[in-house]
Amino acid sequence: xxxxxxxxxxxxxxxxxxxxxxxxxxxxxxxxxxxxxxxxxxxxxxxxxxxxxxxxxxxxxxxxxxxxxxxxxxxxxxxxxxxxxxxxxxxxxxxxxxxxxxxxxxxxxxxxxxxxxxxxxxxxxxxxxxxxxxxxxxxxxxxxxxxxxxxxxxxxxxxxxxxxxxxxxxxxxxxxxxxxxxxxxxxxxxxxxxxxxxxxxxxxxxxxxxxxxxxxxxxxxxxxxxxxxxxxxxxxxxxxxxxxxxxxxxxxxxxxxxxxxxxxxxxxxxxxxxxxxxxxxxxxxxxxxxxxxxxxxxxxxxxxxxxxxxxxxxxxxxxxxxxxxxxxxxxxxxx
Amino acid sequence: xxxxxxxxxxxxxxxxxxxxxxxxxxxxxxxxxxxxxxxxxxxxxxxxxxxxxxxxxxxxxxxxxxxxxxxxxxxxxxxxxxxxxxxxxxxxxxxxxxxxxxxxxxxxxxxxxxxxxxxxxxxxxxxxxxxxxxxxxxxxxxxxxxxxxxxxxxxxxxxxxxxxxxxxxxxxxxxxxxxxxxxxxxxxxxxxxxxxxxxxxxxxxxxxxxxxxxxxxxxxxxxxxxxxxxxxxxxxxx
Numbered sequence: 001x002x003x004x005x006x007x008x009x010x011x012x013x014x015x016x017x018x019x020x021x022x023x024x025x026x027x028x029x030x031x032x033x034x035x036x037x038x039x040x041x042x043x044x045x046x047x048x049x050x051x052x053x054x055x056x057x058x059x060x061x062x063x064x065x066x067x068x069x070x071x072x073x074x075x076x077x078x079x080x081x082x083x084x085x086x087x088x089x090x091x092x093x094x095x096x097x098x099x100x101x102x103x104x105x106x107x108x109x110x111x112x113x114x115x116x117x118x119x120x121x122x123x124x125x126x127x128x129x130x131x132x133x134x135x136x137x138x139x140x141x142x143x144x145x146x147x148x149x150x151x152x153x154x155x156x157x158x159x160x161x162x163x164x165x166x167x168x169x170x171x172x173x174x175x176x177x178x179x180x181x182x183x184x185x186x187x188x189x190x191x192x193x194x195x196x197x198x199x200x201x202x203x204x205x206x207x208x209x210x211x212x213x214x215x216x217x218x219x220x221x222x223x224x225x226x227x228x229x230x231x232x233x234x235x236x237x238x239x240x241x242x243x244x245x246x247x248x249x250x251x252x253x254x255x256x257x258x259x260x261x262x263x264x265x266x267x268x269x270x271x272x273x274x275x276x277x278x279x280x281x282x283x284x285x286x287x288x289x290x291x292x293x294x295x296x297x298x299x300x301x302x303x304x305x306x307x308x309x310x311x312x313x314x315x316x317x318x319x320x321x322x323x324x325x326x327x328x329x330x331x332x333x334x335x
Numbered sequence: 336x337x338x339x340x341x342x343x344x345x346x347x348x349x350x351x352x353x354x355x356x357x358x359x360x361x362x363x364x365x366x367x368x369x370x371x372x373x374x375x376x377x378x379x380x381x382x383x384x385x386x387x388x389x390x391x392x393x394x395x396x397x398x399x400x401x402x403x404x405x406x407x408x409x410x411x412x413x414x415x416x417x418x419x420x421x422x423x424x425x426x427x428x429x430x431x432x433x434x435x436x437x438x439x440x441x442x443x444x445x446x447x448x449x450x451x452x453x454x455x456x457x458x459x460x461x462x463x464x465x466x467x468x469x470x471x472x473x474x475x476x477x478x479x480x481x482x483x484x485x486x487x488x489x490x491x492x493x494x495x496x497x498x499x500x501x502x503x504x505x506x507x508x509x510x511x512x513x514x515x516x517x518x519x520x521x522x523x524x525x526x527x528x529x530x531x532x533x534x535x536x537x538x539x540x541x542x543x544x545x546x547x548x549x550x551x552x553x554x555x556x557x558x559x560x561x562x563x564x565x566x567x568x569x570x571x572x573x
Contacts, residue, residue: 029427050346057348060520062527070351071497074445077342077350081446082427165404183462186485257488264489268455 007059014052021045021072028079046080049073094269100316102270109246110239116193117200117235124204132212138205152215154222154290167286174230174278181237182244182267189245196238217296225299226285228307233274233281240267277310340481340493342445350445353496355438357476360484360494364469367432371418375411382407420457424450428492439497440487452490459486518548522565534558541565 027034028042053069060066103110128135135144143153161169177199184191210219247263248256288294288302312318340352355363383390386403422430427447428440440456442448463472463484472484481493525532525540532540541561545553548568556564 047346050344050348054348063519063523065519073348074350074352075497077344077445078441078447081444083447083449162401165401168404168409179458179461183459186459186462261489261491264455264459265451268451268458 010055011065017048018052018069018072021049021076025072025075025079029075042076042080046073046076049076095273095313096316098269099273099314102266103314105266106236106239106243106270109242110236113192113196113238113242114235116196117231117238120197120200121204121207124201124206125208126204127201128205128208129212132209135205135209138202139209143206144209147210147213147215150213152210152218152222154219155292163286163290165286166290167282170285171279171282174233174282175275178233178237178271178274178278181234182240182271185241185244185267186248187245188249189242192238192241192245195241196234199234221294221296221299222289224296225288225294225302226281226306228303229277229310230281230285232307232310233278236274237271240270243267273313277313280306338480340443340495342443352441352445352493354481355436355494355496356482357473359436359438359496360476360482361473363430363432363436363438363494365432366435367418367430370431371415375415378414379407379411382411419460420454423453423457428453433494434497437497438494440492441495443491443493445495448490448492452492456486456490456492459484459489462486518544519568522568526562526565529562 024038024042024045027038049069049072053066053073056063056066056069124138128138146153177195181192181195184195207216207219210216244260244263244267247259251259254262284302284306288299338354340354342350342352344350380390383403386399386407387393419430423440426434433439440448440453442452460472463469463475463486465471469484472486475484475488476482479488481487483493487493522544525537525544529537538558538561542553542556545556545561545564550564553561
């Protein structure tokens with residue numbers, strides 16, 4: 001038998017198997033539960049395809065059969081390497097260990113951003129107190145007019161739209177600000193610096209302006225219930241932005257790309273924890289903050305309690321989720 | 336097409352990923368953009384007419400605003416805004432537009448990307464889309480070796496062709512061919528270079544090849560019939 005005939009015979013024998021593998025790839029790609037036999041067959045098919053491909057690559061490197069087997073092999077490689085499904089254990093590990101670890105890693109940067117936010121807040125206060133005409137830079141004309149007419153823009157919020165609508169709008173806005181503060185860290189941290197400074201100047205400037213008209217207590221009552229957590233999240237996002245910026249500017253022993261990938265992954269993971277708290281802040285800002293019937297004391301209590309819960313989450317929920325690791329809990333069992 | 340990206344596999348046989356360039360990326364995006372725009376607009380228009388009775392607010396519109404918001408406005412915005420992230424997760428690195436364009440997202444190792452990587456590349460869409468028309472993302476895709484945007488760089492993903500060429504193959508045509516690999520290769524090379532060759536020369540080469548393979552009357556075939564028969568021999572679809 002000539003070598004040509006032998007090769008054609010080999011193809012004739014293999015074609016059926018390739019068709020079978022091609023059909024099974026569709027089932028494997030669906031992600032539906034599969035029988036053990038199907039899985040075993042897929043595991044066998046992968047090295048079989050590798051061997052077939054190596055043979056045809058050597059015999060006819062530019063033929064269509066190489067393209068065909070290349071595709072089959074590539075698809076089999078992809079579907080056999082599907083990421084594992086997330087389990088409750090992974091979530092527990094994330095909440096218990098990853099979040100506090102990331103907070104520790106980023107604590108310096110978050111503190112720096114907080115200091116920047118406070119400083120720019122004072123700068124904004126000073127700016128508007130010294131040059132009141134500049135209020136147009138930090139507040140809309142409608143807000144300015146309302147304050148000059150003797151009322152805060154927050155007074156009528158619930159008359160304009162229901163709390164639920166307000167909460168959704170606020171949540172969306174908070175997510176946008178938070179992600180922007182993080183993402184713009186890509187510009188060597190300068191984008192984050194700009195966003196945090198701008199927000200600080202705006203907050204300080206607005207407070208300075210309403211203070212002049214005697215509304216600062218009222219605005220503080222509006223802000224305090226949701227503000228602790230909301231502003232903390234913005235500072236954390238800013239810290240993440242600086243972290244990404246530094247990762248690009250000073251990658252250390254990693255390549256710039258590896259360092260950037262590591263920073264964005266870590267940063268986004270930390271912000272994932274913040275999303276449920278942003279929803280909570282939106283709900284408070286929609287339902288409690290604009291309602292004048294809630295006193296300053298009540299709003300302050302809500303704000304501080306919510307902030308403590310947030311801090312507790314950032315610390316890894318000490319004492320929760322994993323009683324075996326909690327010395328106090330294990331002590332109780334022993335006694 | 337970009338240079339292929341080779342990945343070492345445990346079997347010892349490299350996997351060749353065909354990287355999709357900025358053109359394929361833009362093509363897939365434009366299809367997806369039209370799909371999400373059409374769905375969101377259709378939902379918005381039909382929903383507005385159903386809730387308000389017309390496209391403009393009427394006298395009772397303020398009372399119906401919460402219903403309008405929750406049933407019409409928010410779903411339309413969700414479809415438009417979360418189209419990519421939701422579909423990429425559900426379809427494991429693909430979207431209808433990518434499927435039509437024949438591309439999909441995989442990790443640098445050729446694996447199906449995880450939920451987190453897909454989330455990350457979509458969060459950075461915010462930066463890639465700046466200042467308008469995905470200018471940053473597109474520039475980055477043109478300049479980088481693997482044609483990736485910033486979101487892909489962060490998530491460690493690449494956009495690859497799902498099919499190895501423009502031709503879809505029917506493997507059954509490989510079976511029981513009278514041709515051996517070497518002859519198939521010759522015919523394939525001729526077909527690959529067909530448009531670059533002088534018409535007389537390519538016809539002559541094609542006729543000679545067919546004669547060698549025992550095709551009677553090959554000299555009399557016109558160019559399109561000749562090309563068709565060559566395609567048939569190789570199992571390719573022209």
